[in-house]
Amino acid sequence: MNNSDPLKNIRVVLTQPSHPGNIGAAARAMKTMGLSALALVRPHQFPHPDADARASGALDVLQHAQVHDSLAAALNDCVLAVATSSRQRELRHEMMNAREAARELLARAVSHPVAIVFGNETSGLTSEEAGLCQVWARIPANPEYASLNLAAAVQVFTYELRMALALDGAAQAAEFAPAALGQVEQLYQHFEQTMAHAGFHDPANPKRLLPRLRRLFARARLEAEEVNILRGFLKAVDKLRR
């Protein structure tokens, strides 16, 4: 956590990147815009000479990169995660363009770690990975050929973050403490159990109930105290007998 430079609280997460050269080029893009926190989820090859070569003067970003087994682990202490994609929106996500997402990330990064998540070069983010994020962000692109290189997409988003800082300045810290994403995931699990207990949710036939709940609360950007209130209510419900 860095209280003086919000760009240092913005983590770039690459999930399952195939080409080590792209990891290096992403590190270079980040450093040119003043970001330094890089996280890799199950990279196919890392470390690798191609990553070092394409990083150019940003070897330090590569050397400090954190490698994780899962996206959930990479996001555990973050209060906001933005999924990037060239695909159209999914039902459950709040949709933003890169500029809007940068403002949202920066506003929270003043006081807490946040993340921007990029999927595999070919397949993008899995549905499960996207479900861990609260906002879906797209770079407006040519509909006939929207395939930005991974590092090029990192360059555009980090450029927008730097522009947002230059134009808006550091926003005021939020008045209330936002919930950590690990805490929010526990809330979703609790909702699922309690809804099943109440006979409202059938785990064998879940339909779209849980994705809809995730979407609602993702949009709200839950605070820590709100998660406590909702879990307190669910605990009280758990004590009721059918």
Place this chain on the structure above:
Amino acid sequence: MNNSDPLKNIRVVLTQPSHPGNIGAAARAMKTMGLSALALVRPHQFPHPDADARASGALDVLQHAQVHDSLAAALNDCVLAVATSSRQRELRHEMMNAREAARELLARAVSHPVAIVFGNETSGLTSEEAGLCQVWARIPANPEYASLNLAAAVQVFTYELRMALALDGAAQAAEFAPAALGQVEQLYQHFEQTMAHAGFHDPANPKRLLPRLRRLFARARLEAEEVNILRGFLKAVDKLRR
């Protein structure tokens, strides 16, 4: 000259690029943003397999690239040329950032060809080359490491051009039906009753529970279907006995 799509009137000029891979990556960046006119001034190696490989789905941009002996020849029919650089301004140029330069280019591209000029990867634009341009544009960058990859710089400028074009377009209508406020008030009443029933809320000593719930859901801007889901869950809880 294309009268219907101003992006087609914006020429990307690379002067003396050293690495053919960068030419290909620049072509890909251009195509993702809807540009197609690429001009090369004395490229060190072109055509080249590395250019083709990095162009990915933008081979057509490479195949139509114009090769010139001089920057003056590449700019001959243009009405505006913007020089890009990470260096500080030169006295003789009007200075803009990438966003301002994109607006300026787009405004003229509606009716005439214009150009955005990128120098050699290491040495940038020569003084003579810069002298052929009317505007000097910079991508705001980390003062300690401002060295964007050539294709990454092309990506940022062409992204700003596409954004400048998009911001003139009409906003989209909301896709989901928002909840009526009366419906939301009924949800709050239902929450209050069910929380009391579950022993989580004491109507004689309400504290700040209900204002906190209101605040959370106000921020989410509830949709009609989400209110139905939450009330369905509360009804299921109401059927449970203490």
